[in-house]
Amino acid sequence: MDLAEVKRRARSAATIERAKAHLESGETAPAILAQRGLPVEPPPTRRIVSGFHPYKDEISILPLLGVLASEGWETALPVVTGAGLPLVFRVWAPGSPTVPGIWNIPMPPEGNAAVEPDVLLVPLLAFDRKGYRLGYGGGFYDRTLAMLRAKKPVIAIGVAYAGQEIPEIPRGSFDQPMDWIMTERETLRCA
Numbered sequence: 001m002d003l004a005e006v007k008r009r010a011r012s013a014a015t016i017e018r019a020k021a022h023l024e025s026g027e028t029a030p031a032i033l034a035q036r037g038l039p040v041e042p043p044p045t046r047r048i049v050s051g052f053h054p055y056k057d058e059i060s061i062l063p064l065l066g067v068l069a070s071e072g073w074e075t076a077l078p079v080v081t082g083a084g085l086p087l088v089f090r091v092w093a094p095g096s097p098t099v100p101g102i103w104n105i106p107m108p109p110e111g112n113a114a115v116e117p118d119v120l121l122v123p124l125l126a127f128d129r130k131g132y133r134l135g136y137g138g139g140f141y142d143r144t145l146a147m148l149r150a151k152k153p154v155i156a157i158g159v160a161y162a163g164q165e166i167p168e169i170p171r172g173s174f175d176q177p178m179d180w181i182m183t184e185r186e187t188l189r190c191a
Helices: 004-023 029-036 062-070 142-152
Strands: 047-048 074-079 088-089 119-122 155-159 180-182 187-189
Touching: 004 074, 029 062, 119 142
Parallel strands: 047 074, 047 119, 119 155, 155 180
Antiparallel strands: 074 088, 180 187
């Protein structure tokens, strides 16, 4: 079986597990993440963190972004500009207006400034303790992380429910690892 098929099957199983985890922890997890905060110190000069609006039953990090904004972080959201392209990040503060993006995921309006985040909070379908994540298959975060890591140090933090962990993510050479994984149960530094 080729890698694409293995990942397709893993995505199907992970979607079911994430839905279960969302039902079990969806109401309390966002507050737990917000109270815990990031596992890294803010950079001394720039402090830009990108987050995401929850899609379907993804864990919500909006309360965490609110805390980070109150601590002086500049917050941003990703924008999909096209298939096969890296994400663009636009400045956005919690509570500010959004417009519907691809798949109707809220994104900042076009007039908001584009930025390059220092810390990326990354959604996922499944993760392993080595820091690999299973996404939706578009490769947006893998391309984006490869591009940003070629320019400067960035920290990638996968954010998920604990129930989304699997023993090993099927991966290729293009898959970018996370530096950290945050769940409602723990924050772990990845190898």
